[in-house]
Amino acid sequence: MENLLSVLVVVPFVLAAAVALWRLFAGPAGGGMRTHALPPPAGQFRVGLCVLIWCGVLWCILLVWAARQCPGLRPGAAMWEYFGVNNDTRHYLNIARYGYGTQDLVEGRHLLIVFFPLYAWLLRPFVWLGENLWFAGMALSTAFTVCGAVLQYRTVARLLGEPAACGTVLFQFLIPGSFFFVMPQTEALFYCLSWAFLQALQDRRLVRAGLFGLLAALCRANGVLLAGCAAALLILHLRQHRHPSPCWSLPILLPFAGFGVYLAINQAVYGNPWQFTIYQRENWNNGLGFFGTTIRTLWNACGYLEGGVRIYMAGWGIAVMLAEVLILLLACRRLPVPWLLLGLAGFALANGQIWLISAQRYALGIAPLAPALCTITPRESRRGAVAGALAVLWLVYFAAFLRRDGIY
Incomplete structure (x- = not known):
């Protein structure tokens, strides 16, 4: 069975990658990069x-649930106590409080270097809030969401049209695990x-794109993959016999510069850029x-893990991988080529x-996944059916998260 699963995930990936490369180098020079009117304000x-209302509802649910599970504690302390156990939130808040270092001002401080710095840097001005730093992080994440x-x-909307844009945003927030967008960590x-x-990049604001790419690479490792998206778009421009400006190097190089800053932090603190x-x-x-x-x-982990960890980390993770690669394969002829390549690279990383x-939380970092799902459900009836199924899965996954049942 394990060999069959490998085939089921590798073969669709290879087929989608082959189509993407053919479209990039031999297909229509536009690569699916059409331009529609900007949606109205x-x-x-x-x-x-x-989305703000959606975030507000989640705030209320999380606050009430934490208060019920930790009676007698103040709201900030209750959130720390209940929701700061099975996820990375506490690590980012501790980086904001104590920074990187080898002296254990807090338990496991030397291990915090495995988490990228940008989100914690943004939280640093609010450390004076103490236990309420959690709410500062949630507010920051809500704004970014x-x-x-x-x-x-x-x-x-500019590339696929306004109906597709509405469907994309809907699917984005129906992806199970999207509740992590309001948590004090890097997803939002x-x-x-x-x-x-x-x-x-689409608007050809290349300096701005480069700066955003740099910041994304300081946020998560897959920010570096944005450079490949820019490189693919540059190739399409060259195939159209356009003469790119030197600024095209910025969205390609600056994401690597952002990752280089993270390596420099490793070097400065531990003497090893790959610590x-x-x-x-x-x-x-x-x-x-x-x-x-x-x-x-x-x-194999399904054979020895138990309870929620077996269901939501192993079994659910397998289903997520298969669903992601199938979505990308089905969308490989409809999605703009740079986005398709970004999605495939994001899946692999x-x-x-x-x-x-x-696997479910990491799916939130694959930006083209929701647009890909929208392109393969062009009919409203099909899109509604998929949205309904995702809503059910979202509720199941959120309920498991509230129970702290193997959701990381």
């Missing part, structure tokens, strides 16, 4: 307002920066691998972990 406002949704709507920030980069990989391997038995092997590892503990 009223539509953008409605999207932002709906709303901005990211509006940017996603604008960018998809990376979501916002990714779509800011893609919009700036984060050592800690990942020694403390979590994790590191980069091949996604075809990862799915086999998850299948997100799921290419020796020990994949949160």
Whole structure:
């Protein structure tokens, strides 16, 4: 069975990659990069307002649930106590409070280097709030989520049309695990920066795109992949016999510069620019691998893990990998080529972990996934059916998160 799972994930990936490369180098020179009218401000406002309401509802649910589970504690302390256990939130808040270092001012401080710095840097001015730093992080994540949704709507509308943009935003927030967007960790920030980069690139604001790419690479490792998206768009421009300006180098090089800053921090604190990989391997038995092997590892883990960890980390992770690669394969002729390549690279990096503990949460960092799902459901009836199925899965996954049942 494990060999079959590897085939089921590798073969569709190879086929989609082959189509993407053919479209990039031999297909129509436009690469699917059409241009539609910019959506009206009223539509953008409605999207932002709906997402803000969605975030507010999640705030209320999380606050009430934490208060019920931790009676007698103040709201900030209750959130720390209940929701700061099974996810990365506490690590980013501790980086904001204590920074990187080898002296254990807090338990496991030396291991914090495995987490990228940008989100914690943005939280640093609010450390005086103490336990309420959690709410500052949630407020920051909410702001980035709303901005990211509006940017996603604008960018998809310009390329695929306004109906597709509405469907994309809907699917984005129906993806199970999207509730992590309001948590004090990097999902919302990376979501916002990714779509800011893609919009700036689409508008040929190359300096701005480069800066957003730099920041994205300081937020998460897959920010570097945005450089490949810019390189693919440059190739399409060259195939159209256009003469690119030197500024095209910025969105290609600056994401690598952002990752270089992170390596420099490793060097400055530990004397080894790759120290984060050592800690990942020694403390979590994790590191980069091949996604075809990862799915086999998850299948084997189903045999010895128990309870929610077995269901939501191993079994659910297998389903997520298969669904992602199938969506990208089905969309490989409809999605703009640079986005398709970004999605495939994001899939390979997100799921290419020796020990994949949160495939569902990592899916939020694959920016083209929601647009790809929208392109393969052009009819409203089909799109509604998919949205309904995702809503059910979202509720199941959120309920497991509230129970702290193997969701990381």
